[in-house]
Amino acid sequence: MEIKSEKKDTCLSICVNGRLDTLASREFMKWTEENLGDDITDVVIECSDLTYISSSGLRVLMTIYKKITPKHGKLSLKDLTPQVGEVLNITGMASLFSIE
Amino acid sequence: MKKISWQKIKGTLRGLGVLIVAALLLQLVSGIQYYYSKTSIEDEARKLAEIRLKNANLLVEAGMNSVEVAVENVTNYIKDNLDAPDRMFDISRGLIEVNSTLAECGLLFVPDYYLNKAHSFHPYSYRTDDGSILTNDHNLDGFNYYNRPWYTDVIEKDVPKWTDPYFSHIDNNLICTYSTPIKDKGGKVVAVLYADISLEWLRQLIEEGAGEYNNAYSVILNKLGEPVIDTRDGDIPLGFYSIEEPMVSQERGERKITYSDTVSYAFYGPIGKHGWSMAIVCPEKEIFADFRRISNLLNLLALLGLGILGFILYQTGRGLAKLRKEEGIRQRMENELNIAHGIQMGMVPKTFPPFPERDDIEIYASLDAAREVGGDLYDYFISNGKLWFCIGDVSGKGVPASLVMAVTRSLFRSEAMHQNKPEVVMKAINESMGEMNDTNMFVTMFIGCLDLKTGKLSFCNAGHNPPVICAEDSATKVQLKPNLPLSLLNGYNYVGESMTISDGNTLFLYTDGLTEAENPHKELFGEDRMMEVLHRSTLPSKIISEMSAAVSVHTAGAQQNDDLTMLAIRFWGTKTKHLEIKNEISQISEVPAFIEEFCTDPKVLSEVNLALEEALVNIVDYAYEKPGEGMIQLDASRHKDTLKMVLTDSGKPFDPTATTVPDINLPPEERPVGGLGILLVRKLMDTLEYERKDDKNILTMTKKIA
Numbered sequence: 001m002e003i004k005s006e007k008k009d010t011c012l013s014i015c016v017n018g019r020l021d022t023l024a025s026r027e028f029m030k031w032t033e034e035n036l037g038d039d040i041t042d043v044v045i046e047c048s049d050l051t052y053i054s055s056s057g058l059r060v061l062m063t064i065y066k067k068i069t070p071k072h073g074k075l076s077l078k079d080l081t082p083q084v085g086e087v088l089n090i091t092g093m094a095s096l097f098s099i100e
Numbered sequence: 101m102k103k104i105s106w107q108k109i110k111g112t113l114r115g116l117g118v119l120i121v122a123a124l125l126l127q128l129v130s131g132i133q134y135y136y137s138k139t140s141i142e143d144e145a146r147k148l149a150e151i152r153l154k155n156a157n158l159l160v161e162a163g164m165n166s167v168e169v170a171v172e173n174v175t176n177y178i179k180d181n182l183d184a185p186d187r188m189f190d191i192s193r194g195l196i197e198v199n200s201t202l203a204e205c206g207l208l209f210v211p212d213y214y215l216n217k218a219h220s221f222h223p224y225s226y227r228t229d230d231g232s233i234l235t236n237d238h239n240l241d242g243f244n245y246y247n248r249p250w251y252t253d254v255i256e257k258d259v260p261k262w263t264d265p266y267f268s269h270i271d272n273n274l275i276c277t278y279s280t281p282i283k284d285k286g287g288k289v290v291a292v293l294y295a296d297i298s299l300e301w302l303r304q305l306i307e308e309g310a311g312e313y314n315n316a317y318s319v320i321l322n323k324l325g326e327p328v329i330d331t332r333d334g335d336i337p338l339g340f341y342s343i344e345e346p347m348v349s350q351e352r353g354e355r356k357i358t359y360s361d362t363v364s365y366a367f368y369g370p371i372g373k374h375g376w377s378m379a380i381v382c383p384e385k386e387i388f389a390d391f392r393r394i395s396n397l398l399n400l401l402a403l404l405g406l407g408i409l410g411f412i413l414y415q416t417g418r419g420l421a422k423l424r425k426e427e428g429i430r431q432r433m434e435n436e437l438n439i440a441h442g443i444q445m446g447m448v449p450k451t452f453p454p455f456p457e458r459d460d461i462e463i464y465a466s467l468d469a470a471r472e473v474g475g476d477l478y479d480y481f482i483s484n485g486k487l488w489f490c491i492g493d494v495s496g497k498g499v500p501a502s503l504v505m506a507v508t509r510s511l512f513r514s515e516a517m518h519q520n521k522p523e524v525v526m527k528a529i530n531e532s533m534g535e536m537n538d539t540n541m542f543v544t545m546f547i548g549c550l551d552l553k554t555g556k557l558s559f560c561n562a563g564h565n566p567p568v569i570c571a572e573d574s575a576t577k578v579q580l581k582p583n584l585p586l587s588l589l590n591g592y593n594y595v596g597e598s599m600t601i602s603d604g605n606t607l608f609l610y611t612d613g614l615t616e617a618e619n620p621h622k623e624l625f626g627e628d629r630m631m632e633v634l635h636r637s638t639l640p641s642k643i644i645s646e647m648s649a650a651v652s653v654h655t656a657g658a659q660q661n662d663d664l665t666m667l668a669i670r671f672w673g674t675k676t677k678h679l680e681i682k683n684e685i686s687q688i689s690e691v692p693a694f695i696e697e698f699c700t701d702p703k704v705l706s707e708v709n710l711a712l713e714e715a716l717v718n719i720v721d722y723a724y725e726k727p728g729e730g731m732i733q734l735d736a737s738r739h740k741d742t743l744k745m746v747l748t749d750s751g752k753p754f755d756p757t758a759t760t761v762p763d764i765n766l767p768p769e770e771r772p773v774g775g776l777g778i779l780l781v782r783k784l785m786d787t788l789e790y791e792r793k794d795d796k797n798i799l800t801m802t803k804k805i806a
Contacts, residue, residue, distance in 0.1 A: 022688055022713060022717050023686060054713050054777070055714055055777035055780055056777075083702075083703060083707075087710065090784070091776050091779060091780065092764025092765065093764075
């Protein structure tokens with residue numbers, strides 16, 4: 001897994017590449033805790049190269065979601081691969097996030 | 101045998117029956133014909149006799165009348181010329197001249213009527229044999245007529261009179277004399293004028309009348325019943341006199357008379373006006389002589405006809421028996437062919453699925469012979485973990501091809517059992533069969549040997565149609581090296597090849613009866629139609645049923661002209677894999693490589709990967725107290741199209757299937773962060789089962805991967 005990010009005002013754009021399995025999710029969770037400051041209200045995750053996501057990965061997304069939602073922020077997922085999109089659908093997560 | 105001889109007897113009896121009926125019919129017809137013919141012949145004879153009798157009567161009457169009239173006509177002339185005795189000669193001559201029926205006539209004067217003439221004056225004329233007329237005076241002969249009864253009778257009674265016929269003293273001809281008194285002017289009878297009428301014509305007439313039949317005769321009786329004329333010269337049989345009485349009584353009729361065993365028909369009737377009667381007597385056998393001859397001829401012809409009919413019946417019977425025999429032979433051959441069909445069908449395996457206990461191989465086949473027996477074959481068997489199979493086509497059809505087919509199939513079985521290379525088997529079969537060039541027969545054949553562990557197919561093709569590999573979305577003809585068909589050349593070295601059958605792919609083999617199935621317009625089914633059907637499925641039973649249906653649609657009832665055989669084999673290699681990992685999250689990185697080779701579809705692979713990861717994470721998180729404490733066993737296997745994964749650990753009892761599934765319809769803030777893992781496992785896998793056994797947690801998951 002590879003994470004790239006760019007912060008613009010209160011919006012954090014993240015690009016996650018590769019597989020977001022249980023191990024990678026731990027890394028991503030740690031990264032989130034370090035990079036998702038209190039000033040961030042909106043998060044956009046670029047998923048075009050994200051080929052795999054496990055329930056741990058979903059848990060990271062939920063954590064982000066729960067953190068920004070009280071600030072009336074928005075979590076957007078861009079360019080989902082079919083595999084990741086299916087997992088989001090199965091778990092009902094697709095309705096929580098803004099899928100672009 | 102018994103049946104045939106009974107039929108023979110039946111046939112013979114039937115023939116005899118027909119013959120007897122025909123004979124009876126003929127007899128009946130000839131009986132009716134005999135009766136009517138006999139009656140009509142009798143009528144014919146009767147009519148003939150009646151005509152003769154009538155004619156004789158008329159002629160006699162007419163003859164006598166003409167004499168009477170002629171004689172009476174001259175009596176007055178004589179009376180007027182009594183004073184000129186010499187004129188009497190002229191008168192007699194004139195009478196003869198004028199009346200052709202008269203043979204002689206003369207005047208017999210009473211004695212001494214003319215004083216200047218002789219004591220008995222007798223002028224007369226007569227007709228000689230050459231037709232000239234001579235006139236003479238009989239007194240020169242000294243013929244004393246005046247005391248004869250026929251003379252005195254006429255003088256005394258003073259009436260004309262006919263004598264009975266008698267033979268003339270001049271020429272011995274049959275004559276009859278009419279005499280009439282001549283009176284002078286004083287009314288005194290002075291002479292008798294007589295005229296002899298020749299009855300030779302009457303004699304001829306009755307002889308003609310009798311001459312119709314052999315041995316027939318005619319008799320004329322006078323009023324005393326004495327024969328006057330007869331055609332037997334006086335030799336009248338005594339039996340004749342049985343009809344004397346009716347004849348004398350002037351009756352007309354017929355009567356059967358018998359004398360010395362001869363039956364005759366006598367027809368009689370009155371003749372003339374002086375009490376005469378004539379009879380015509382014909383022997384019965386002469387009347388019916390012609391009829392008997394014709395009748396005998398007809399009977400002979402009838403017999404001949406019966407003979408011919410009998411011969412025809414005999415020949416027909418023999419023909420029928422032959423037909424029946426041929427029918428029997430045909431039926432027997434049909435029965436034998438049906439049995440042969442059964443035997444042949446018994447040679448090719450026909451139980452499907454053939455290996456129900458195996459889940460790595462699916463086979464379906466069909467053999468449809470154009471006739472009762474055919475020259476196509478297929479076979480398969482499993483030996484030492486290898487599936488041996490073959491398909492073949494003997495050139496030609498029918499019994500000869502079926503015999504070669506049986507030999508080929510037996511050789512395939514016996515050779516393949518202890519060989520391991522198809523080309524070796526092929527060569528051995530070729531050598532065993534020998535060259536059959538004298539019968540112009542050969543066999544195209546494909547032999548394959550599939551290693552059920554590896555999917556490696558080694559094969560050898562002897563001139564047969566190339567098989568087709570059917571994958572999920574493609575159908576490809578196998579490229580083959582050419583080899584000669586079997587039994588063309590002894591010592592020929594067959595070349596083998598090999599390829600790998602991918603999991604779930606199907607090898608479709610067929611004989612040219614498929615691609616060359618013709619419709620009524622002689623269009624072939626062709627490879628294009630075949631490939632189209634093969635693109636639709638990889639399931640052997642479905643391929644063959646759909647192909648058969650497509651062929652039926654194409655041929656549209658046209659007669660099948662070649663054997664049609666199809667064999668479809670789907671291979672599912674059984675893959676198993678084992679992995680032991682430590683009870684650590686870091687171990688999940690082993691998962692992708694572990695399952696990679698079970699599946700080719702990236703989407704399915706990703707789902708399997710995710711489910712397995714989630715299940716492992718669950719075990720790591722909940723089964724063991726501490727990470728790294730124990731081990732987890734990972735077993736994966738694929739059966740046909742289903743992947744089965746079994747995770748075994750020795751941790752504390754933990755049943756993931758018993759955990760509550762999170763409600764994904766809750767508002768976001770109320771949703772639990774955990775529990776999604778087991779949800780994903782359930783959703784992504786087809787089955788999920790937990791078992792606690794031998795202090796171990798055993799979680800089994802399956803998913804259909806194709």
